[in-house]
Amino acid sequence: MRRVAHIARKGASHGLGFLISRLDLQRHLPAWLRIPRRMGELRPEDLAARLASVLEELGPTFVKFGQMLSTRPDILPAEYIRELERICHHVAPFSAEVSKAILREELGAPVEELFREFGDEPRASGSIAQIHDAVLPDGTPVVVKVRRPRIERVIEDDVAILTFLAAQADRVEEFEPLRLPMLVDEFARGITRELDFVAEAAYTHRFQGSFEDDDRVEIPRVYWDYTTQRVLTMRRLEGVHLSAVLANEAAAVNRGAIAQTVMDLYLKQFFTLGFFHGDPHPGNILITERGRVGLLDFGLVGRVSPRLRRELAVCVMALGNGQLELVAEVLSEIGRVPDQGDSEELREELVGLLERHSSVPLEKLNFQDTFQDVMNVVRRYRMEVPRDFVLMGRALVAISGAVTQLDPALNVAALAEPYGARLLRDRLTPASVKRSLTSGGYHLGALVSDGPREVRRFLQKLQRGLFEFTIRHEGFEKGLTELDQTGNRLSVSIILAAIIIASATLLSAEIGAVNLLGWDVSLLGLAGLLFGLILGIWLVVGIMRSRRL
Template sequence: MIRRPLRIWWLALRLAVGLWWDGQRWSYPGGPTPERRSQRARRRARWLTREFLGLGSAFIKLGQLLSARPDVLPAELVEELSALQDRVPSFSFEVVQQLLEQELGERCAEIIDLEEVPLGSASLAQVHRASLRSGRQVVLKVQRPGLERLFRLDLEVLQQVARVVQRHPRWGRGRDWVGIAQECRRVLLRELDFRLEAEHAARFRQQFLDDPGIRIPAVVWELSSRRVLCLDYVPGIKITDREALVAAGIAPAAVAEKGAASYLQQLVRFGFFHADPHPGNLAVAADGALIYYDFGMMGQLSGRLRSRLGRMVRAAAGRDAAGLVAELQAAGVLAPGIDPGPVRRLVRVMLNEALTPPFSANVLNKLSGDLYELVYGQPFRLPPELIFVMRALSTFEGVGRSLDPGFSLVAIARPYLLPLMTSSGAGGNDLLGEISRQAAQVGSRALGIPRRLDESLARIEQGDLQVQIRAGETDRLLRRLALAQQSAGQSMLLAGLAVAAALLAVSTRPTLVVIPLVAGLPVGLGWLKLQARLARDGRLDQLPGMAAPPAPPSGD
């Protein structure tokens, strides 16, 4: 099995070299432009997607998980990975029969008319339709043989790659690659246990038992095991097949709205939701009911996070920037230890000026130096609990738009956000508790004002009071000046080493030329990194509202 880890490491090395090459200005004939960079990034993303497909099951699932991470991956790569679907050939019917006998034993006698041709084949399993002796129509999801051993090997190598990338001074900054790898390992290994999927399906079905517009197949527990899952056969029209829906007399726009409403119910009311709503896992019954399939990848929001999301919604509705930033910090969306000032100003401008792009130039003017702090500090994080929420919502947004070009998840979400704005819909007791909590905070702060005033006056009398003035433009200029000084120093050092190498090359001992050449290698790499940072600063300065103000007209 040594060849597979080597293949994975070789892919990681080629990807690292390719990304480095794409980031060099001189690698673009005629100079880099946004269009050329985007085209090359898309080619790189398509190449990586093909490599993931070639590596098989674990990497297909990994790509689908990474498509939920727009906070750590380029937009082009996220777009390509989000379209990554299982395209894996089926395994033989004889193997299916052997696995059923191994997993179910004598219970296999209940299964009759097992269809040889699978309904679908994916990276983890394939699905066969069957009948039971009772006449019940079911589907059997059978896991591919030898999959768990391969998964564990691939995921172990990926964690090694993540640890190496985390140590990189630039790629590891602001990103927890080790944590992402561990989360992927946890999610993917859980998906291999079909007993958990059976529990998910039963719980999900329980949530919508009273809703005739939502249909979830029931679990046949006596024919389910770790590697076999038996569910009721619930046929339907693929959700993206508009022509078939219209022919059946079903309005595609109504299906999109029903799906969005069910998703918002899952998030706001239940906190347990389907995390993989791509078109292959959604269908529409003949009576217009929405059908969910495949419950291996589910997400769950804790009561604490749902309550915090409610406070975020209330803060945003009240345009309370400070309160919203405090909730973001408490939820882990903001990295610990960062200066919240630039983020608070960004949130305040977003709440007061505009909530949707494109933004006017005066928005960037008001942010000024905060853009630098946000780029360098990289304050935003995506907690694991929210990863699946973002993935599910973005995936279903695409499904909704395929059904109805005018589909807007935000517009449909408004009535479902009202419970969040009123203490997450938990009733009057929680609302009174929130008012009491805020009143207690105001009271404690009011009682502390005399003491704080006394301390401030004492510091003024003693000459200990310090005033910090924040000048974003000055901060940027000082940072660039420091980088330029480092670059100049390293340039002089490189020049000195070059002269030494030239002198040694024509001396009586030319072999000594290797000394200044070896010494110049780390200096040269450091100089290249400084040039890259200076170039990044230059690109930020070219943003609207970041350029220096024009000189006043002369008096001539």
């Protein structure tokens, strides 16, 4: 509860007292912070900036949560995405001696036996881990990623608090569209995977195997003998980051060839492999000394299901043919529109959006604005879209923007079209047809064999009176809370009236009377009146603060 109180104080000190009040956390605040500022006094961008500042000051778990929220433009408005993308948490690196102790504990030998060289000064340091340069006994240059000590306990406690806060927020009508419990659950699973370096190593190894025959691409090799849940060892790649190339700070490179390789690299991930590097900012893309494109940091990996790949292939082919209505229809079917939503109106708006952006020359097209416009439509209609679809969209926007900056003449759509056509053709191959028949046959067989039995069980329950169903009252808890508050105030008012009447009677009594300014008054009655005055002021302030006179 101390951590919850700290979070409540931090939010209130940044002018988010109304938010603390809506989350029913005011009991954790000191009295002078309990009068909330009205939400209407803040502009949306100010509110977003304050929220980002609070998350940044609350430590690594909340910073990671804010960064995860910045990947969900389908749920949060653009001003929140911009502010959350900026937050970062600067933490001091832990000592090399601590790193060496962890390595000895995890790998079973002192660092001097494990490595020919080990750099005491970390190459990079983050909220979860830090990275050291090292050299294996055979002379291979590597990087060693070491997890920060005791960070898993900190994250576990903070995730429990986030789960509690999300449950509180989900009871408030204004916060329901944000689906915070779902987001916190998604974050908890993601941060758990990020803490497990074996999972990151597995993804890195999988990427390395997928591109080992492509001499244009280089993925670091994982050294499994030097890898555990807390330690990850990979081959060190040397070169210049794509950010330096984009800023014209690197030596002369073939920008056109790099642009095509980077685009091909990601199109293959989206349409062929079915999994993709989910954090493709220019700092994670390297141009090696041999002119290859290298990928770094596989802590965030997305997945593209076979069905989603087919839908994307249809979109690519339809865009090439100018069939914008088909594209809009496929996009509207990728997500789920709530029952009260208008699917036809959604498709019409998507068609208009596609018409507006498809008429702009590619070199003039702002991919970020286009993607944000689509996400605004998704959010307005409260569509529930797969998290990996949004992550893929962000990755595609980032890569398309970078390659267009590298080579404005590169036709991204022309590069994507063969991938889409190949994927659609593959659906008609004998192997693909066989897989579809096998899957369909299994489900149809299960329906035929299990269907009659399930119907019989249902009828038996109905006949015996064992059939049950659940009714969920929307907003019922909020009504109960308000009724409870009203009852408490009524009780206090009755007690207050009784104290005042009793005190007035005691004032004229001779019990404990003293002379005060020429008046004989009862000290007990005077004390009762003063207590009633304080209680009455507290009651009035509470009612005024709730803005329900």
